[in-house]
Amino acid sequence: MDFLSDTVVLSRMQFALTAIFHMLWPVLSTGMAIYLVVVEGLWLKTRNRDYYLHARFWAKLYVLNFGIGVASGLPMEFQFGTNWAPFSEAVGDFFGSILGFEGAMAFMLEAGFLGIMLFGWDRVPPLVHWLATIMVAFGANLSTFWILTANSWLQTPAGGEFIGGKFIVSDYFQAILNPFMLNSFLHMFFATLETSLFVIGGISAWYILNHRHPDFFGRSLKVVLAVAFVVAPLQIFIGHLSAEQVYHYQPSKLAAMEAQWDTIPAGSSPAWSLVALPNDQKERNEWEVKVPGMLSYLLELKPTLSEPVQGLNEWEPQDRPHMVGLIYYSFRIMSGIGVFLAGLMGFSLWRWLRGKLTAETIVDQKLMLWGWLLAAPMGYVAVECGWIVRCVGRQPWTVYGELRTADMATPLPAPEVLTSLVGFAGMYSLLFVGALYFGSRIIRKGPNLELPLPQVIGKDSLEVEPMQHQPDQRPIETQQ
Amino acid sequence: MEALEHFLPQVWFVILGLFLFLYVTLDGFDLGVGILSLTASNEESRSILMTSLGNIWDANETWLVLVGGTLFGAFPLAYATVLHALYIPVSLMVGGLILRAIAFEFRENSVRSKQLWNIAFGAGSFMAALGQGFAVGTVFEGITVDTAGHFVGGVWDWLSWKSVLVALTLIQGYVLIGSTYLVMKTTGALQQTHYKTAKLAAVTTFLGAVFITVSTPVLYEQMRDRMFDPPLFYFFAAIPLLGSLFVALLLQSLGKEQERMPFVWTVLIFLLSFLGLGLIIFPYIIPPQVTIYQAAASPSALVFMIIFIGFLIPIMLFYNIYNYVVFRGKITQAHESD
Numbered sequence: 084m085d086f087l088s089d090t091v092v093l094s095r096m097q098f099a100l101t102a103i104f105h106m107l108w109p110v111l112s113t114g115m116a117i118y119l120v121v122v123e124g125l126w127l128k129t130r131n132r133d134y135y136l137h138a139r140f141w142a143k144l145y146v147l148n149f150g151i152g153v154a155s156g157l158p159m160e161f162q163f164g165t166n167w168a169p170f171s172e173a174v175g176d177f178f179g180s181i182l183g184f185e186g187a188m189a190f191m192l193e194a195g196f197l198g199i200m201l202f203g204w205d206r207v208p209p210l211v212h213w214l215a216t217i218m219v220a221f222g223a224n225l226s227t228f229w230i231l232t233a234n235s236w237l238q239t240p241a242g243g244e245f246i247g248g249k250f251i252v253s254d255y256f257q258a259i260l261n262p263f264m265l266n267s268f269l270h271m272f273f274a275t276l277e278t279s280l281f282v283i284g285g286i287s288a289w290y291i292l293n294h295r296h297p298d299f300f301g302r303s304l305k306v307v308l309a310v311a312f313v314v315a316p317l318q319i320f321i322g323h324l325s326a327e328q329v330y331h332y333q334p335s336k337l338a339a340m341e342a343q344w345d346t347i348p349a350g351s352s353p354a355w356s357l358v359a360l361p362n363d364q365k366e367r368n369e370w371e372v373k374v375p376g377m378l379s380y381l382l383e384l385k386p387t388l389s390e391p392v393q394g395l396n397e398w399e400p401q402d403r404p405h406m407v408g409l410i411y412y413s414f415r416i417m418s419g420i421g422v423f424l425a426g427l428m429g430f431s432l433w434r435w436l437r438g439k440l441t442a443e444t445i446v447d448q449k450l451m452l453w454g455w456l457l458a459a460p461m462g463y464v465a466v467e468c469g470w471i472v473r474c475v476g477r478q479p480w481t482v483y484g485e486l487r488t489a490d491m492a493t494p495l496p497a498p499e500v501l502t503s504l505v506g507f508a509g510m511y512s513l514l515f516v517g518a519l520y521f522g523s524r525i526i527r528k529g530p531n532l533e534l535p536l537p538q539v540i541g542k543d544s545l546e547v548e549p550m551q552h553q554p555d556q557r558p559i560e561t562q563q
Numbered sequence: 564m565e566a567l568e569h570f571l572p573q574v575w576f577v578i579l580g581l582f583l584f585l586y587v588t589l590d591g592f593d594l595g596v597g598i599l600s601l602t603a604s605n606e607e608s609r610s611i612l613m614t615s616l617g618n619i620w621d622a623n624e625t626w627l628v629l630v631g632g633t634l635f636g637a638f639p640l641a642y643a644t645v646l647h648a649l650y651i652p653v654s655l656m657v658g659g660l661i662l663r664a665i666a667f668e669f670r671e672n673s674v675r676s677k678q679l680w681n682i683a684f685g686a687g688s689f690m691a692a693l694g695q696g697f698a699v700g701t702v703f704e705g706i707t708v709d710t711a712g713h714f715v716g717g718v719w720d721w722l723s724w725k726s727v728l729v730a731l732t733l734i735q736g737y738v739l740i741g742s743t744y745l746v747m748k749t750t751g752a753l754q755q756t757h758y759k760t761a762k763l764a765a766v767t768t769f770l771g772a773v774f775i776t777v778s779t780p781v782l783y784e785q786m787r788d789r790m791f792d793p794p795l796f797y798f799f800a801a802i803p804l805l806g807s808l809f810v811a812l813l814l815q816s817l818g819k820e821q822e823r824m825p826f827v828w829t830v831l832i833f834l835l836s837f838l839g840l841g842l843i844i845f846p847y848i849i850p851p852q853v854t855i856y857q858a859a860a861s862p863s864a865l866v867f868m869i870i871f872i873g874f875l876i877p878i879m880l881f882y883n884i885y886n887y888v889v890f891r892g893k894i895t896q897a898h899e900s901d
Binding site (some may be wrong): 153 | 564617618619621622624625627628629631632633634635636638639640642643644645647648649650651653654657658660662663664667668669672673713714718761848860861863864867868871872879882885886889890899
């Protein structure tokens with residue numbers, strides 16, 4: 084148990100623990116905020132009361148997620164200073180500014196309008212309320228933008244150089260628009276949206292399977308499906324672009340993702356590894372199942388490689404990522420889930436077009452509904468795997484090729500870090516269990532379909548009352 | 564260029580001060596209400612207390628995120644060194660804030676375990692306030708650094724009778740501002756209770772403040788020189804005098820059972836203490852050695868951050884105020900659960 088006295092390892096474990104847990108909540112609140120904007124907008128447009136009730140019901144899950152997301156995110160920000168002080172000092176000029184932007188532009192916007200979104204239904208006019216919901220969604224997604232900007236910069240630092248161990252920025256826009264930034268942001272943006280869509284769809288499917296308000300939840304499933312039609316295939320495409328960028332900018336990470344130990348020269352058409360048992364010590368795979376000629380198609384959409392794929396053995400052991408198996412399988416699980424979700428979307432769309440998703444017939448679509456139920460947790464798994472590939476694959480670097488993780492940890496006594504690690508582990512377990520327990524309670528309780536429409540100015544315009552039939556008072560002869 | 568290198572860190576010192584003041588005031592009453600909830604007599608009044616925070620606690624806590632982010636960006640060395648030195652108090656604060664936030668969410672949805680989350684809410688608020696108090700006390704007292712500004716002290720340096728005193732005073736201050744906030748937001752018996760807690764907290768906060776004010780020049784030679792050096796001397800003389808006046812006015816308005824003025828006086832007392840603290844610390848950001856100029860990020864980073872964050876300050880203030888305007892008025896019952 085040597086690692087228990089190694090501050091660097093303990094600090095890494097603490098960061099990994101808090102990051103992996105924290106990710107579970109914003110991933111849903113960010114995507115679900117967009118869904119809430121859509122259903123509330125549909126309500127304002129169509130005046131259909133169901134959409135209003137959807138906005139109210141899903142907002143309950145939203146706020147539970149948001150609250151825990153805030154709680155679990157706080158240690159992330161402070162850890163840079165407490166556990167990674169040399170890192171903070173070295174890159175504060177740029178990295179710190181970006182975290183500041185996230186707070187000022189994004190998080191404040193989301194938190195500032197959240198109160199109105201949750202409790203303001205009877206206090207502000209409907210359009211102002213919708214604007215608040217839009218601001219919440221905009222703020223949440225702006226957070227994704229800044230966080231992914233900061234993280235991408237760690238992957239492909241740009242816009243300045245390290246002088247005396249400190250990063251001096253020469254061009255901020257170049258640093259923000261670093262090579263990874265755009266694809267990373269889009270990949271994460273679609274990941275939050277896709278995860279949320281399949282969670283909402285999965286819960287809707289659960290209600291339909293249990294014959295609870297099948298018509299009502301059929302409606303949310305269709306809203307989800309309409310958006311997923313665009314998102315699911317696009318995500319696969321952006322994922323491909325991201326992998327292609329890793330191939331060019333982070334060859335040691337790509338080698339780990341593919342468990343490729345020996346370099347493959349340009350001009351060849353190598354096989355793609357489907358399953359393998361990588362062994363870090365022996366520096367090779369124990370056994371492997373390969374698909375011939377596939378790798379160049381995956382990386383470049385071409386029959387032969389135009390650039391070599393460097394193998395892990397190109398680097399000294401201390402200069403390449405460890406835990407190759409973790410990175411290799413995380414990548415495969417993430418991609419596999421992406422393909423499954425797109426397939427489920429396609430299958431469901433086909434059923435919809437065949438007219439099988441009406442209020443009467445939707446309960447009979449058992450296979451499809453079970454598919455959705457199964458898909459509900461998958462987005463989370465894919466997101467976690469994606470981050471593992473991204474950040475464990477970047478090792479041994481904190482800033483790729485520039486700063487080593489081992490040099491960036493605060494020289495703290497190990498017992499203190501161990502204590503805080505254990506404390507966080509306990510607290511995050513409580514968060515996780517509580518979120519599942521109270522989340523499932525909200526779901527079991529179900530929506531309140533009796534909820535009255537908001538009592539505010541302009542109320543009449545929200546509810547289209549059926550026209551009162553006025554009996555004709557004229558004499559029979561004059562009636563036509 | 565030299566003028567710029569002086570001017571920019573000063574601007575950021577002021578912006579940080581503004582964010583920190585907003586945090587201490589807004590999350591101050593928030594945490595204060597949390598601590599007071601431990602004393603609430605029944606479930607109904609506790610629900611009203613928590614409802615009074617429901618729409619704003621996220622936004623209030625965000626000012627802390629902003630303080631962290633801007634300190635990281637504008638004064639990276641201070642962020643690294645101070646957080647390193649304050650490992651335990653910061654962990655305590657973060658732990659408290661987590662406990663408090665989850666208690667908020669879980670209590671809302673729980674049936675049988677409400678009592679547990681009530682305690683967690685109060686205890687979390689207390690822990691967070693305690694951690695912050697120790698942090699303020701430590702920064703006030705000084706942090707041991709080497710010539711490069713890196714922390715070289717021990718893990719328990721933050722703990723001393725002085726920092727305990729500062730922490731207790733801060734907690735009293737939070738209870739005071741929380742009480743005056745509740746006086747403003749509640750009616751009837753609940754309001755009467757908080758007139759009482761406000762009076763009590765006003766006295767204990769005042770005693771703590773007096774002790775800190777008097778002991779600082781007595782105990783610290785460096786601060787003594789600074790405080791008795793004109794023209795700063797006049798400020799350091801005016802602040803306690805004005806502060807005592809405000810406390811008297813606060814007690815008077817509590818006695819008259821005014822509803823809004825106690826909160827206003829308390830905010831002014833907070834502002835005054837904050838100015839005093841800022842004046843004692845300036846131009847240091849890691850007292851007693853590292854100045855804001857040494858710890859500042861590069862001028863270009865500071866300019867870049869002013870462009871992106873500076874123009875957002877009025878916008879942030881605007882929609883935060885709008886939030887308070889929308890939910891103005893008394894809380895008479897808890898949110899109806901739908």
